[in-house]
Amino acid sequence: MRNLFLFLSRQYFFFMFIAFEAIALIILVNNNVYQRSVFVSSANNMAGNLYTFSSDLTDYFNLKTINKQLADENAILYSLSKSSFIKTIQQNFIYEDTMYRLQYRYIDAKVINNTVTKRNNYIMLNKGYKQGVAKDMAVVSPEGIVGTVKEVSENFATVLSVLHSESKVSAKIKRLGYIGTLSWAGSDYRTGLLKDIPFHIQVKPGDTIITSGYSYTFPEGVMIGRVKSVNSNPGENFFTINISFSADYNKLGYVFIINNLMQKEQMNLEKLTQKNDKGTN
Amino acid sequence: MTRVLINFTIQFILLVLAQVLILNHINFGGYVNPYLYVIFVLSLPFDTPKWALLTLAFLLGLSVDIFSGVMGLHTAATVFMAFCRPGVLRFVSTKDLTIKGGSPSIQQLGFNWFFSYSFILVLIHHLLYFYLEVFHFSGFFYTLFRVILSLIFTLIFIFIFQYIFHPSKRKA
Numbered sequence: 001m002r003n004l005f006l007f008l009s010r011q012y013f014f015f016m017f018i019a020f021e022a023i024a025l026i027i028l029v030n031n032n033v034y035q036r037s038v039f040v041s042s043a044n045n046m047a048g049n050l051y052t053f054s055s056d057l058t059d060y061f062n063l064k065t066i067n068k069q070l071a072d073e074n075a076i077l078y079s080l081s082k083s084s085f086i087k088t089i090q091q092n093f094i095y096e097d098t099m100y101r102l103q104y105r106y107i108d109a110k111v112i113n114n115t116v117t118k119r120n121n122y123i124m125l126n127k128g129y130k131q132g133v134a135k136d137m138a139v140v141s142p143e144g145i146v147g148t149v150k151e152v153s154e155n156f157a158t159v160l161s162v163l164h165s166e167s168k169v170s171a172k173i174k175r176l177g178y179i180g181t182l183s184w185a186g187s188d189y190r191t192g193l194l195k196d197i198p199f200h201i202q203v204k205p206g207d208t209i210i211t212s213g214y215s216y217t218f219p220e221g222v223m224i225g226r227v228k229s230v231n232s233n234p235g236e237n238f239f240t241i242n243i244s245f246s247a248d249y250n251k252l253g254y255v256f257i258i259n260n261l262m263q264k265e266q267m268n269l270e271k272l273t274q275k276n277d278k279g280t281n
Numbered sequence: 282m283t284r285v286l287i288n289f290t291i292q293f294i295l296l297v298l299a300q301v302l303i304l305n306h307i308n309f310g311g312y313v314n315p316y317l318y319v320i321f322v323l324s325l326p327f328d329t330p331k332w333a334l335l336t337l338a339f340l341l342g343l344s345v346d347i348f349s350g351v352m353g354l355h356t357a358a359t360v361f362m363a364f365c366r367p368g369v370l371r372f373v374s375t376k377d378l379t380i381k382g383g384s385p386s387i388q389q390l391g392f393n394w395f396f397s398y399s400f401i402l403v404l405i406h407h408l409l410y411f412y413l414e415v416f417h418f419s420g421f422f423y424t425l426f427r428v429i430l431s432l433i434f435t436l437i438f439i440f441i442f443q444y445i446f447h448p449s450k451r452k453a
Contacts, residue, residue: 013331017364020339024360027346028353028413047348054302117308118351119415187423250308 048156051112051124059110059253066253069142104219107132107257109139109157116189116249121163123147127257128155136217138258144223144247145169145211146255157257163189163249171224172212176201179212182224182243189249192225194241201239203230209243216263223247285326293341296321301348304438313427315434316355318345319406320442322363323399326384331367338363351414358410365405373398387443399439400432407432 008015113124127133129152139146139159147167150160160167163184171182171194180197197203207227213220225245232239260266300318307315322338329337342356349355370385373394387395407428415424 013335013364013367016332016335017360020335020360021357021364024339024342024353024357026353028351028357050301050348115305117314120351186420 048112048124048126048153052126055110055112062251062253065251069253073142103260103262105259105261107259108254109133109257110254111252112156114161114249114252116161116163119186120165121161121189121249122150123159123161123252123255125157125159125255125257126155128153128157130154132259133157133257134259136263138217138219138222138260139255140218140222140258141247141252141255144225144245145218146247146249146252148217149257161249162192162245169218169224170212170214171209172220173197173201173203173227174208174210176203176207179214180241182209190244191228192243192245194227194243195238197239197241198237199232199239203227203239203241205229216260216266217258219258219260289321289325293321293337293344297341297344297348300345305349313430313434315431315438316403316406316410317435317438317442318355319359319362319403319435320399320439322359322366323402323439324384324386327370334363334366335360354410354413357413358406361409362402362406366402369398369401373401387440395443396436399436403435403439404428404432407435 107127109125109127111123112126115121115123123139123146125133125139133149133152135149135152137149139149145162147159147161147164149157151158162169162182165184165186167182167184169182170179172179178197178201180194183193183195185191185193194209205227209224209227211218211220211222211224223246225243225247228242228244230239230241296318300316304315304317318341321341322334325334325337338359339356342359345355345359346352374390383389385395385398390398411424411428411431
């Protein structure tokens with residue numbers, strides 16, 4: 001026994017190293033990325049407040065471009081407002097009909113931390129459950145798709161960016177209407193991958209890619225990007241299409257969180273359908 | 282002694298803040314990110330007890346991790362680097378440095394010595410960091426490419442830091 005202690009004390013550097021390294025790896029495996037993809041640790045308020053402070057400072061440098069974006073968006077919204085339309089048919093109808101119900105509600109938020117160089121990138125926003133943000137809501141910027149909400153704390157939310165190995169978004173080629181899956185290869189933050197588009201479809205560089213609406217998070221028609229190059233691998237039946245993203249993820253300033261008010265209903269219906277399916281088999 | 286302690290505490294805090302608030306946002310070409318904070322482990326005095334070396338490396342890594350979003354990643358890499366430090370010190374220098382006092386710096390031991398010392402340790406740190414981040418070996422060479430690019434930028438930052446904070450008048 002004494003020899004054992006002697007041995008331990010002589011080699012304490014090595015054993016201490018093993019202990020520390022084990023702690024680090026346990027933390028890594030338990031908290032992170034592929035394994036559980038939890039990001040709460042950084043969504044805690046201490047980190048959040050520090051990032052708010054730093055982004056308050058750096059915001060000033062982007063004011064010009066953000067103003068431009070807002071002005072552009074205002075212009076679009078004005079052109080959609082009731083006063084910009086002229087009534088050409090002289091018939092009466094009720095505008096606010098019960099036929100229409102709000103499906104998507106928008107919450108504006110500011111990006112307070114963002115990375116693009118990692119294999120798995122996250123974005124932190126300054127709105128949390130106090131402001132009505134919940135898990136699995138869609139996040140878009142004025143220029144295009146950004147990601148989905150991963151974790152929410154009181155005043156902050158973390159977003160699983162499109163630039164993440166687990167990010168999968170149902171996308172559509174606008175001109176042709178075919179559906180594929182958008183992911184990210186991990187190399188360049190400006191380029192995404194569109195898969196599952198079969199060979200017989202005539203995709204051309206420059207084609208617009210938008211969200212398909214075949215998910216419970218993203219509304220249909222959110223801009224994703226444009227086709228950059230179309231590649232075909234021998235032995236596969238599908239194209240691998242490179243896309244240049246329309247949003248510049250390195251310069252995100254303000255984004256919108258989209259709350260799909262009918263998400264619950266849609267998901268329940270799907271669950272019910274699947275359950276009945278199993279019953280008949 | 283207390284002066285050294287205060288000095289290193291301030292350095293610790295400043296390095297973590299600089300890493301988290303500034304350097305983590307520097308993305309040269311969308312690929313690389315310099316990790317300057319490792320200079321803290323590099324420049325600890327020669328006579329630092331080994332337990333203190335590991336504990337400080339652990340705390341340093343953990344502090345950077347808390348603000349970087351991926352818990353444990355920097356910690357694992359930094360602790361391993363600290364573990365390698367005594368061995369690397371013995372490997373790159375012919376004399377026993379612990380007797381001499383002071384800490385590793387360009388001014389004390391020359392550019393060549395400091396370069397090979399920091400090159401080996403930062404390479405160890407970056408290899409572990411990037412491969413742990415990706416967590417598998419597919420795309421091995423792409424990750425290696427990122428390691429090398431980041432290594433170059435980290436070393437540039439380390440040398441700039443050395444020349445700014447340790448003016449070379451002590452040599453005379």
